Amino acid sequence: MPEETTSIDYVMEAASGPHFSGLHLDAQFLSSPRSLSSSLLADSIKQPFVIGVSGGTASGKTTVCDMIIQQLHDHRVVLVNQDSFYRGLTAEESERAHEYNFDHPDAFDTEQMLECVEKLKQGNSVHLPIYDFKNHRRCSESFRQVNASDVIILEGILVFHDQRVRDLMNMKIFVDTDADVRLARRIRRDTVERGRDVNSVLEQYAKFVKPAFDDFVLPSKKYADVIIPRGGDNHVAIDLIVQHIRTKLGQHDLCKIYPNVYVIQSTFQIRGMHTLIRDKEISKHDFVFYSDRLIRLVVEHGLGHLPFTEMQVVTPTGSVYSGVDFCKKLCGVSIVRSGESMENALRACCKGIKIGKILIHRDGDNGKQLIYEKLPNDISERHVLLLDPVLATGNSANQAIELLIQKGVPESYIIFLNLISAPEGIHCVSKRFPAVKIVTSEIDVALNDEYRVIPGLGEFGDRYFGTDD
Numbered sequence: 204m205p206e207e208t209t210s211i212d213y214v215m216e217a218a219s220g221p222h223f224s225g226l227h228l229d230a231q232f233l234s235s236p237r238s239l240s241s242s243l244l245a246d247s248i249k250q251p252f253v254i255g256v257s258g259g260t261a262s263g264k265t266t267v268c269d270m271i272i273q274q275l276h277d278h279r280v281v282l283v284n285q286d287s288f289y290r291g292l293t294a295e296e297s298e299r300a301h302e303y304n305f306d307h308p309d310a311f312d313t314e315q316m317l318e319c320v321e322k323l324k325q326g327n328s329v330h331l332p333i334y335d336f337k338n339h340r341r342c343s344e345s346f347r348q349v350n351a352s353d354v355i356i357l358e359g360i361l362v363f364h365d366q367r368v369r370d371l372m373n374m375k376i377f378v379d380t381d382a383d384v385r386l387a388r389r390i391r392r393d394t395v396e397r398g399r400d401v402n403s404v405l406e407q408y409a410k411f412v413k414p415a416f417d418d419f420v421l422p423s424k425k426y427a428d429v430i431i432p433r434g435g436d437n438h439v440a441i442d443l444i445v446q447h448i449r450t451k452l453g454q455h456d457l458c459k460i461y462p463n464v465y466v467i468q469s470t471f472q473i474r475g476m477h478t479l480i481r482d483k484e485i486s487k488h489d490f491v492f493y494s495d496r497l498i499r500l501v502v503e504h505g506l507g508h509l510p511f512t513e514m515q516v517v518t519p520t521g522s523v524y525s526g527v528d529f530c531k532k533l534c535g536v537s538i539v540r541s542g543e544s545m546e547n548a549l550r551a552c553c554k555g556i557k558i559g560k561i562l563i564h565r566d567g568d569n570g571k572q573l574i575y576e577k578l579p580n581d582i583s584e585r586h587v588l589l590l591d592p593v594l595a596t597g598n599s600a601n602q603a604i605e606l607l608i609q610k611g612v613p614e615s616y617i618i619f620l621n622l623i624s625a626p627e628g629i630h631c632v633s634k635r636f637p638a639v640k641i642v643t644s645e646i647d648v649a650l651n652d653e654y655r656v657i658p659g660l661g662e663f664g665d666r667y668f669g670t671d672d
């Protein structure tokens with residue numbers, strides 16, 4: 204290899220990409236049965252982003268969905284319409300269709316819809332029924348095949364009605380359009396596309412559509428994360444939504460599952476530093492130098508999650524600057540020994556911060572035993588920054604968190620800072636302590652048979668403190 208290609212500058216420049224760790228899963232790794240449990244792997248690799256779009260009839264739901272799909276452009280997106288799950292009427296019922304309430308939740312086969320969306324979420328393709336609005340029936344011969352995708356949009360008047368359906372959604376949008384505009388559009392659409400006459404549309408609207416809107420659709424608006432006034436005319440709202448979806452798609456799937464997991468925004472610099480500290484050939488000096496830089500970034504990010512109070516100061520120009528005051532009741536707690544490598548960065552950011560210690564003995568890989576702890580007496584009043592550079596199984600972290608909680612620290616006051624997290628560790632900590640925030644700089648692929656993080660960086664403490672010779 205030519206000399207310049209091994210230089211640090213070269214590595215820093217060549218490193219690129221989002222904040223996932225650098226190991227690409229290859230067939231060999233995936234086929235190793237003990238490398239990683241398959242459900243965990245599925246969780247970590249594929250979690251489509253599910254968007255629910257609701258709103259009154261003819262509010263512009265389908266139009267808004269089409270616009271989102273067009274703008275997302277480079278992502279695989281599928282649209283699932285609640286209409287597909289209308290229960291078909293028998294010939295006899297069809298004769299008296301004007302007496303049937305198509306706007307009541309019972310008009311839909313919600314169980315079937317749930318099953319379809321769950322399958323899509325798990326990465327399977329599904330066959331959706333095709334509904335004919337003219338005959339009020341499902342087409343018996345054909346289905347629409349929908350493949351698993353990055354984004355699933357579920358659209359319909361009552362998609363927020365059932366809690367189980369809502370729970371499948373990562374984002375809920377309500378399209379809010381004036382009732383008179385909706386009625387005018389509905390008359391035009393139903394007469395042109397659905398084989399109705401104006402009188403029947405008005406009669407159905409007064410008898411069923413409006414009352415069901417008031418009873419079921421409008422009350423479900425409260426579940427929306429975003430309300431779009433004026434539907435498809437609201438380009439600003441649609442742009443913002445598309446931008447948000449793009450950001451979410453760029454995030455690690457575990458951040459979608461656990462909202463308290465934060466991966467610092469990746470840059471070429473960060474990727475480059477990770478490339479260096481993971482390299483087994485790097486000198487001890489460089490390992491410490493680049494680890495320190497990364498630790499500092501994680502610490503700064505973690506501090507950003509602390510509460511603040513607003514305050515004003517007067518600048519030398521005599522003007523008032525409206526700013527914020529840092530939270531003062533803080534404490535660092537390092538999990539000995541590798542956590543101690545993060546103390547300097549914390550001290551550099553928080554002048555005079557108290558730092559406690561917890562030592563947990565690793566006895567095998569599941570049995571962890573608390574050996575030593577020294578914590579400030581008033582720790583229960585402090586926000587705690589828990590320090591350990593590598594989150595592997597999550598057992599030590601959980602033990603440390605449990606101790607802090609026993610000492611009276613509220614769960615939501617704990618921020619766990621690390622450089623590298625294994626998905627297993629994130630699952631373990633976040634499931635047990637959902638209010639604890641985890642801030643990391645990269646999420647790696649998995650743990651191996653020996654509970655070591657893959658690709659990881661080996662024994663951090665030994666490499667940092669020079670005891671690996």
Ligand SMILES: Nc1ncnc2c1ncn2[C@@H]1O[C@H](COP(=O)(O)OP(=O)(O)O)[C@@H](O)[C@H]1O
Pocket residue numbers: 258259260261262263264265266267388389392433434435436
């Ligand atoms: N912003 C808009 N301006 C004019 N017509 C619209 C607009 N949005 C939707 N429409 C029309 O109104 C009708 C209902 O819109 P659609 O998106 O199908 O609503 P929904 O899916 O909520 O029932 C369609 O005929 C559509 O072309």
Ligand SMILES: Nc1ccn([C@@H]2O[C@H](COP(=O)(O)O)[C@@H](O)[C@H]2O)c(=O)n1
Pocket residue numbers: 259260261264286289305306335336337338339340359360412
């Ligand atoms: N056979 C049917 C089935 C449904 N409807 C009406 O469709 C509306 C829902 O579709 P949108 O695109 O408007 O959301 C709903 O209000 C039903 O009244 C129908 O008329 N005939």
Ligand SMILES: [Mg+2]
Pocket residue numbers: 264265
């Ligand atoms: Mg529609």
